[in-house]
Amino acid sequence: MFELDIRSRKPIYEQLVEKLKELIINDVLKGDEKLPSVRELAQQMTINPNTIQKAYRELESQGYIYSQKGKGSFVHPVEKSENKEELNKVREELKKLFAEAIYLGITTEEIQAMLREVEGGEPHD
Amino acid sequence: MFELDIRSRKPIYEQLVEKLKELIINDVLKGDEKLPSVRELAQQMTINPNTIQKAYRELESQGYIYSQKGKGSFVHPVEKSENKEELNKVREELKKLFAEAIYLGITTEEIQAMLREVEGGEPHD
DNA sequence: TAACTGTACTATTATTATTAATACAGTTGT
DNA sequence: ACAACTGTATTAATAATAATAGTACAGTTA
Numbered sequence: 001m002f003e004l005d006i007r008s009r010k011p012i013y014e015q016l017v018e019k020l021k022e023l024i025i026n027d028v029l030k031g032d033e034k035l036p037s038v039r040e041l042a043q044q045m046t047i048n049p050n051t052i053q054k055a056y057r058e059l060e061s062q063g064y065i066y067s068q069k070g071k072g073s074f075v076h077p078v079e080k081s082e083n084k085e086e087l088n089k090v091r092e093e094l095k096k097l098f099a100e101a102i103y104l105g106i107t108t109e110e111i112q113a114m115l116r117e118v119e120g121g122e123p124h125d
Numbered sequence: 126m127f128e129l130d131i132r133s134r135k136p137i138y139e140q141l142v143e144k145l146k147e148l149i150i151n152d153v154l155k156g157d158e159k160l161p162s163v164r165e166l167a168q169q170m171t172i173n174p175n176t177i178q179k180a181y182r183e184l185e186s187q188g189y190i191y192s193q194k195g196k197g198s199f200v201h202p203v204e205k206s207e208n209k210e211e212l213n214k215v216r217e218e219l220k221k222l223f224a225e226a227i228y229l230g231i232t233t234e235e236i237q238a239m240l241r242e243v244e245g246g247e248p249h250d
Numbered sequence: 251t252a253a254c255t256g257t258a259c260t261a262t263t264a265t266t267a268t269t270a271a272t273a274c275a276g277t278t279g280t
Numbered sequence: 281a282c283a284a285c286t287g288t289a290t291t292a293a294t295a296a297t298a299a300t301a302g303t304a305c306a307g308t309t310a
Contacts (some may be wrong), residue, residue, distance in 0.1 A: 011299085024223060025228040055204055068255085072255060090225055104208070104215060111219065115236060119227060138268090163288090164287095172269085173268060192287060
């Protein structure tokens, strides 16, 4: 499914959250698609089930997946602008990053080009 | 100078790095301006000097400040696109954030508006 | 019923962050 | 030369967090 950097200083569960978020955002994992079960993924990656569970719990609280006892965990289909907290967090991060990028000398033209590039590749329906 | 969230799960030295970077990027701390000494800042914030040093070391490795034995630590004046590693890291983060923002339903128009906003407020010379 | 699911809990270990106490070398002003 | 600053380095002890291990319970499915 993906790989983690075991010797990174970033906690495993955080890396898991990031990677899964990426897959969901890039529509590799489609809406309502079932994720590997906690135990299954744990075995695949040879890490502890509790660590997977922690990542799933985090993803759920951020609104990216939902879980049902006995059934499994699934990708939360996007209903636009649903998670307001997450939305504002992203807005804040964008502003910070823009300031940093400009500070480092990245031109607004380049930034806009990157935006168009990402925009073009994201018809997630 | 600023405040840290002592009960955040994010390490103190990381918070320090972020805050200082922000001040530098937003030109609150000007080029070649002297930062508080390791011991001084440690006393002000009632945290250990080693923690400050760790943050300063990180900022130096990222190219945001420079330090001189016996003299102090200073804001590194920007010579555009100097730190290529940092540049590419920011580019990568931008792409990820764009994808996430679009996924969450933020329009490209809004993103462009935010960019213009930040752009306008950053004549750091 | 058997074999799956998520979830919760406690205990233990491993890893990392933070503090603490020194020490040394360079700078600055007196 | 001296005192009082600077950054830097090192070692040790403690605190905080991440990760593992083992177990249990409730819901689902065939």
